[in-house]
Amino acid sequence: MSDNPSASGAGRPGAAQPATASSDLSAAAQIETRAARPGGAWALLVSELTVLFRRRRTWALLLALAAVPVLIAVAVRLSASTPQPGRGPPFLDQVTQNGLFVAVTGLIVSIPLFLPLTVGVVAGDTIAGEAGLGTLRYLLVAPAGRVWLLVVKYVGAAVFCLAATVTVVTAGVLAGLALFPVGPLTLLSGDTISLAESFGRALLIAGYVTVSLLGLSAIGLFFSTLTVVPVGAMAATIVLSVVAQVLDSLPQLDWLHPWLFSHYWLDFADLLRQPIDASSFGANALLQGGYLLIFGALAYGRFATKDILS
Amino acid sequence: MSAVGTTAGAGVGDLAIETRALTKRFGQQTAVDAIDLAVPLGSVFGFLGPNGSGKTTSIRVMLGLAAATSGEVSLLGEPMPGRLSRVLPQVGALVEGPAFYPFLSGAANLRRLDSADRAAPSGTRRTRVARALDRVGLTNAAGKKVSAYSLGMKQRLGIANALLMPRRLLVLDEPTNGLDPQGTREVRALVRSLADEGTTVFVSSHLLAEVEHVCTHAAIMSAGRLVAQGTLDALRAGESRVRVRTPDAAAAIRVLADAGLSAAPEPTPGDRGDARSTDPWVSASLEVPSSGRVAPPQPGNSSAPGQLAAAPEVLVAALVAAGVRVRGFEVQNTSLEDRFVALTGEGFDVVR
Structure with missing residues (x-):
């Protein structure tokens, strides 16, 4: 980068000729640019996140996610009979004893469909959405750099995963606080932890679910490089997440299960033990990292040389 | 640094855009057929041709959006797309019509696209956006969402986007598309004033009047081939x-x-x-x-x-x-x- 100011002159062997107005101008421009410090690569990342979270669509998705635990809490609160253990989603019977379980139940209900749905929308939109609007060509001639644009888009999708799970957990905790008694939490191992620590556990679970969704985000990013129709990439991503879960439920495909990106999605119960058992977290992170590598590479392979004709 | 600008060929340093036997095929169809463009620095260059003659495809290849099937391109004396990250910050472009995020305001759109340019200083972004909007007469609509813009306003915003940074080369694909006569005149005046500042302006158009009014040089495309090129006088007097x-x-x-x-x-x-x-x-x-x-x-x-x-x-x-x-x-x-x-x-x- 340090040799930037000389670029205009060095690029033209004939620079010794009388300096034209244009080279004067560009030299001045470059100096001005230098003095004002170029925004650098991070500006695009900041802009990406700003645009993502300014979009009404993003807020609609997050609101829909927040509605899940709230609906659960309201339904349990209004129903005359207390939920029976073993009926309904796991932990539902505990909700009336400790409101914090609203967050856990909300996550469990959201994981198979609602979270993959919203993540599919955002990840499938990453490149295809820009291509569909036509803004992709303007980002690339800016020039954003194709690899950096992919990275920025993926980071944006990952941040959305975090926002989505945190939204479910937060809405669940708030609904639980509002509608049910909240106190020290009895863990699956029988130990009891303080209220403050149980908030920490809730965030830990949000982190686990976020990591769980990183593989799916990478798949969505790859699909997004294949088309200029964002809805197509979104649908493909969501369908794949459902297919993976169906395959995961077929005992005949035992051998395949550990390789499915959805395999560890619901295994965060280990975070509700004392001491925390991190093995499922580690296995999950490894698996998601593998998906990120493979589909990141595929997306790179596709996007780095793709003709942008939209 | 010594490796920079070693592009072979005499007089390369005087050309803002040079293509050598540039060819782009899509399957069987040859969209651009071995064109040798030579756009002198400082010229206002009209790139003429009927619809579908390969103008926009050529521009896409020049700007590194699409890869050439064969042939070479250099912009401002540097090979493309090899030196893309160095060349493109000096190039402002309007490619195949404007494209924006409809849910953002005009100014927010420009800030967004500007942030994609690593060479663009964040500190002056707002001022530069305001200046570019002013230059195309959109100051009053800066805060309006682009979805509420007319085609002509979008076109102006697209030109503003090309002017966010001081440029050595402007590539404007059909810049007066959708503009009213008033807007067309304004764009012509804008192109002239940019040229006076020393910017090379490459204007593609299917409108002859547009080219005749502002250009010093022109090239004519037909069915993917470059059929004529030279100064406007030479083309006319021919x-x-x-x-x-x-x-x-x-x-x-x-x-x-x-x-x-x-x-x-x-x-x-x-x-x-x-x-x-x-x-x-x-x-x-x-x-x-x-x-x-x-x-x-x-x-x-x-x-x-x-x-x-x-x-x-x-x-x-x-x-x-x-x-x-x-x-x-x-x-x-x-x-x-x-x-x-x-x-x-x-x-x-x-x-x-």
């Missing part, structure tokens, strides 16, 4: 013809032949009611015969065409001296439009 109306056609042809022109009688126009119109016309190209065909683009001598075989007044004197009854004499300078139609064909059919 086919000056002299026409003589006389009853002594044979004698006139002889005199013109002596002057080095290959004249021929024109087909009789038929009955026009006017008695004198029965006099046949004899016409000849005034151009030197060797350059009668449109020369393949030679950036070096682009001002050479247009040399006349003989001055018109000399021809008249010779005709009169030879006893030819000259009843009408005219020198026809082909307009760019005649040229365009001659080179690209008449009619509405898309060639491919």
